[in-house]
Amino acid sequence: MRAGDDGSLLEAVRSGAADAFAELYARHCTAARTMAKQVASTPADVDDLVAEAFANVLDVLRRGGGPDTAFRAYLLTTIRNLATAVNSRDRRVYLAAELDTLQVDEALPFVDPAVAELDRAMVRQAFMRLPRRWRHVLWYVEVEKRTPAEVGERFGISRNSAAALAYRARKGLREAYEQVCRGEATQRRPAAPGRLLTAA
The missing domain is CATH 1.10.10.10 (Winged helix-like DNA-binding domain superfamily/Winged helix DNA-binding domain)
Structure with missing residues (x-):
């Protein structure tokens, strides 16, 4: 198990440390599954939502984006957005990879x-x-x-x-x-x- 808070682990992931992301997965997988169970249209979608969310977030981090802190909130929001995309394909949905491009007032904290x-x-x-x-x-x-x-x-x-x-x-x-x-x-x-x- 790799030590450190989420912020230091996120920095390590951006530097290419696979074990750092494995630790983030271990810390937040249960919360991710809990969220997925709440938003998935069927129980069969739960594992897919969790896997896709972690994969999306990892991709964003490797490209230098994503959160510096509050990893769990970012991950759970990603799961919710993915579920919305599956359930409402006719609506525009911002996925995790697009969150970095949104223009928001950084002085106002985002609360999902x-x-x-x-x-x-x-x-x-x-x-x-x-x-x-x-x-x-x-x-x-x-x-x-x-x-x-x-x-x-x-x-x-x-x-x-x-x-x-x-x-x-x-x-x-x-x-x-x-x-x-x-x-x-x-x-x-x-x-x-x-x-x-x-x-x-």
């Missing part, structure tokens, strides 16, 4: 609704994998914007212990999200909150 909904679904799955106590502390801190002191009072623990609990809950959510993206059915259970509090 289908990609955004898929990401929200993955976040929900990751959140529900967390222990109940971690879900509660994340809700208080991230949604209700409670301070560590307020969270500590609600949980009957010190301010520092509440801050440590929130830190570990965020870390657990990131790990759970990565596991959902990789398609892992179960999560390696994090350390119990009680152990974290005694260590805080």
